[in-house]
């Protein structure tokens with residue numbers, strides 16, 4: 033990396049948000065440096081597995097033919113687990129089997145991020161890998177560049193730009209150093225662990241009823257997290273599956289002894305509904321990562337003089353039932369890139385000029401979805417019975433409803449209705465359903 037060089041923009045982090053920003057700016061002819069700490073884009077990245085590609089389709093119109101996609105998701109399954117049972121809603125749609133495949137694909141981030149970064153490079157952005165950015169260079173209260181870790185401790189290379197876009201991901205130390213994320217709280221973060229398990233392609237396809245490149249995405253609730261706010265997931269890739277658990281850090285810390293996320297994942301893997309799905313597979317990767325789930329009201333300040341936060345570094349993840357992060361990351365990266373292009377035309381990189389970024393987010397699905405689901409995590413935390421008690425109660429009632437007992441069905445039915453009234457309360461149940469549809473689904 034050249035010392036003392038000056039770019040129109042520096043992007044820190046070559047994840048989906050950073051590359052979307054770099055691509056947008058490079059396509060408009062701006063000089064852009066992308067700094068990535070990994071040896072290659074994607075080597076440090078963790079996600080569950082579904083790349084939501086609606087924004088990607090606009091950024092790279094030929095992505096369907098070019099991108100290293102593994103499977104398109106035709107089946108979505110939402111599964112409520114008790115200790116011994118599974119209650120599931122499954123949706124399969126033939127429409128999702130045709131291009132553009134509902135813009136939902138499993139991808140390997142190591143392969144996808146490298147490919148996506150190559151698109152920004154083709155547009156003219158310069159990518160420097162193996163570079164860790166530790167701080168900003170400030171002048172008169174404005175960010176005017178970055179300090180990258182040098183070869184020896186305490187040594188730094190400085191690189192200058194009109195604007196820095198911080199696309200550092202969930203645990204953005206730079207955003208904190210700039211004073212934009214103030215005191216992130218445990219309830220504003222989830223921690224997730226994930227394994228990639230290899231299975232022969234034919235086994236995977238038989239087991240999950242898949243043909244060709246079809247894929248399935250399963251989300252597990254209830255016993256998957258021992259009733260804590262969070263969920264488990266299982267997604268099919270080409271010849272592997274991804275299985276993981278994400279839980280609110282605040283929830284973990286409330287339990288005694290504090291549960292170990294690895295044990296939660298082992299618990300999910302050994303659940304009777306999950307064990308047969310991963311049987312015979314070999315774990316080939318294990319990883320953990322944070323997920324920002326602050327919600328709309330607790331987002332950091334996203335812009336200051338010479339600096340914009342995007343993607344996870346800005347807390348832009350939809351933590352409702354939809355678990356979308358990749359498309360919000362790309363949408364915010366593109367919005368930041370457009371704001372910089374406009375700022376460059378005016379020659380003004382002040383906080384006020386860069387704030388057109390916020391206007392773009394406000395009119396897009398990013399802020400509208402974040403606002404719509406801003407109470408999702410809080411609602412679930414305030415109603416712990418939904419994920420902790422109710423799955424067991426419902427599983428028990430359903431087991432008895434379907435029990436072959438020789439008793440008249442009418443008698444069983446009224447007995448169970450009476451039991452719902454006693455164990456949950458009809459009004460409470462209706463209120464829970466109303467709350468879920470209002471805040472979470």
Ligand SMILES: Cc1cc2nc3c(=O)[nH]c(=O)nc-3n(C[C@H](O)[C@H](O)[C@H](O)COP(=O)(O)OP(=O)(O)OC[C@H]3O[C@@H](n4cnc5c(N)ncnc54)[C@H](O)[C@@H]3O)c2cc1C
Pocket residue numbers: 044045046047048049050067068069070073074076077078079080081082083084163164165166199200201202224225226276278321322323342343344345348349355356357358359361
């Ligand atoms: C377990 C898990 C499951 C998830 N499942 C899904 C899912 O199924 N679908 C979905 O849409 N989203 C999912 N997400 C969220 C999704 O991963 C993120 O929203 C998305 O990756 C954010 O992109 P980003 O570019 O902002 O950050 P990241 O993808 O985290 O990229 C940040 C980049 O910055 C680099 N970097 C960090 N610090 C520095 C530094 N100081 N100097 C240089 N480089 C640096 C990193 O190496 C990395 O390449 C999941 C997240 C987790 C943890």
